[in-house]
Amino acid sequence: MLSSQTDNSEFCLIMGQINPVVGDIAGNVKKIIKAAKQAxxxxxxxxxxxxxLTLTGYPPEDLLLRxxxxxxxxKGLQKLKNKIKGIAVLVGHPAGMVREDLYNAASLIADGECLATYFKQHLPNYSVFDEKRYFIEGKEACVVDYKGIKLGITICEDIxxxxxxxxxxxAGAxxxxxxxxxxxRQGKWELREAEVRQRVNETGLPIVYVNQVGGQDELVFDGCSFALSAKGEKVVRAAAWQQGLFPIRITRDSDQTLLLQGERASKETDEAMVYQALKTGLRDYIEKNHFSSVVIGLSGGIDSALTLALAVDAIGADRVKTVMMPxxxxxxxxxxxxxxxxxxxxxxxSVIAIDSLFEQFLDTLSEQFAGKPADTTEENIQARVRGVILMAISNKTGAMVLSxxxxSEMAVGYSTLYGDMAGGFAPLKDVYKTLIYRLAEYRNSLSEVIPTRIITRPPSAELAHDQLDQDSLPPYEILDQLLERYIAEDWCFEDMVAxxxxxxxxxxxxxxxxRNEYKRRQAPPGIRITKRAFGRDRRYPITSGYSVNSTIE
Known part of the structure; x- marks a missing residue:
């Protein structure tokens, strides 16, 4: 066991719930130093x-191959040794040689030295995780005696x-x-706490669980760091979605058992957590990619209304532009x-009418369309005209288009490639239509920003006379249940019917x-909030002979 022992009646541990930027080693090192000095x-x-992986941000993906x-x-680790004085830090980082013996590691640094380094043992390689592509597994425990407390270090999946x-x-932890x-993802914080409590019950030791916060492309991290006592009681909980330093005071009772004390932030409702996830993911995608502003096609429907509310809440009204294209x-x-x-x-x-542009397309294509009845072709032309307008505004002003x-629509292809799917980011990409309505009601419970009629009127793409979504799709209450079973839970046709x-x-x-996998491959990225999102979380072939009708005779 490694030792750096000093007698101290009270030990103050800080959960450093920060928002790193993937790949910005210098910036992340500055955040660590600033937080350490403040603590x-x-x-x-x-x-x-x-x-x-504090230094690189998570997930670094193929940056780890460089x-x-x-x-x-x-260099960042050396800077931490040089700059941090009078306090210790436990930071995550890759360690070793790229493509040879690279580890997902955590190091305890104090007084200019690295006192201990732990290598992660369990590397997740499922869902959105592919750590075995980059890292090899550690084998040994790491326990260090720091100021009289024997600290056992683990990383994420290990717990x-x-x-x-x-x-x-x-090893004496x-x-x-x-x-x-x-x-x-929805319900994840309960799973974390239940699993960590199981480890407490098995060992009789208190556990401190520190999570990052912020958005990284499709992923968003909620923080919600916490600590459980040796009895499995939650004694400290950091606020969700907030960067900050959350202290835990550690003392000993008469039996020398460690006692943990701190503040517990209140829990949020499911709708509040999802809304904050979408807002945080959208804000960080905009800010970390240095977009000056966003532009939204505002249709008068509930999806664009909720997108607008999120955008204003995320970055402020002065950086949001809307265009109605009737x-x-x-x-x-x-x-x-x-x-x-x-x-x-x-x-x-702004209001930009598209009828004249639509007519020009129809006139230009009149020879090719001659003798053929109107169908979804004409509907898609309207959507693509709108997409061209939004992308032109984006190119001219630098504003990113929000799809x-x-x-629900993305799943069944109820969208137009190069039309309403155009954009740099899709905040609602992993949000079912039924949840859209709940989120709109939640947002209005804070302050009424979405007109009531937008929420109560039947949804329509308004690409044809008297058109309603339900003319082309099952009711969303039925559709969303079927989609969840097929997409997230992998139910087959027979089981769904049964x-x-x-x-x-x-x-x-x-x-x-x-049949709409090809569309989803070309969709902009969006925030993952469910246990199975489109994209890196669900990898299906475009070309496939597997279908409802394919059977073995």
Missing amino acids: RDEFDADLVVFPE AGLIKRVN WFAEPVTQAVD EIILNLNASPF SRYTAQMSLDDAQEMAVGLNVDH TGNK AGSDAKIVARVIKMVD
Whole structure:
């Protein structure tokens, strides 16, 4: 066991819930140093525990295949040794040689020295994680005696298995410190706490779980760092979605058992957590990619309305522009509701009618279309005209286009490639239509920004006369349940029918999902909030002979 022992009646540990930027080693090192100095000066802290891969941000993906990244990490670690005085830090970083023996590591640094380094043992290689592509597994526990407390170090996935924690206990650990980069999804915080409590029950040791916060492309991290006592009681909980330093005071009772004390932030509702996830993911995508502003096609429908509310909440009304692009099929209430919402939020709002452009396309294509009845072709032309307008504004002003489509539409292809799918980011990409309505109601419970009629009127693409979504799709209450079973839970046609769903509807929905994979491959990225999102979380072939009708005779 490594030792750096000093007798101290109270030990102050800080959960450093920060928002690193992937690849920005220099910037992340500055954040660590700033947080460490603040913890030392404001809390008289002994140790700050930061999230997994603090120096690189998470997930670095194929940046981990670049030797130059590791060189920068090593320089960053040396800077931490040189700059941090009077306090220790536990930071995550890659260690070793690229493509040879690279580890997902955590190092304890104090007084100019690295006192200990731990190598992660369990590398997740499922869902959105592919750590075995880059890292090799550690084998040994790491316990260090720092100021009289024996600290057992683990990293993220390790805490979901008994062995790494048991190893630390056998090596003399009195408390387990777990560094995390655990992405948000609905219900994830309950799973984390339940799993960590299981480790406490197995070992009788308190556990400190430190998670990062912020958005990284499709992933968003909620923070929600916490500590459980040796009895499995939650004694400290950091606020969700907030960067900050969250102190834990550690003392000993008469039996020398460690006692942990701190503040517990209140829990949020599911709708509040999802809304904050979308807002945080959108804000960080905009800010970390240095976009000056965003532009949204505001239709008077609920999807674009919720997107607008999120954008204003994320970056402020002065950086959001909306454009209403009516056609002959646009209802007056859509124009009125879009105008009311834009004015209410004080965003720059324009109206650009598309009928003349639509007519030009029809005239230009009249020879090719001769003798053929009107169909979705004409509807898609309208959507693509709107997409061209938005992308032109984006190119001229530098504003990023936000696509407003939802998961239900994305799943079944109820969207137009190069039309309403155009954009740099799709905040609602992983949000089912039924949840869209709940989120709109939640946002209005804070302050009414979405006109009531937008929420209560039947949804319509308004690309044809008297068009409603339900003319082309099953009711969203039915559709979303089928989609969740097929996409997230991998139910087959037979099981869905056996559970009571209509066979014709099930077959139709499955066929729509399968044949629209090519569209989803070309969609902009969006924030993952469910356990199975489109993109890196669900990898299906575009060309495939597997279908509802394919059977073995």
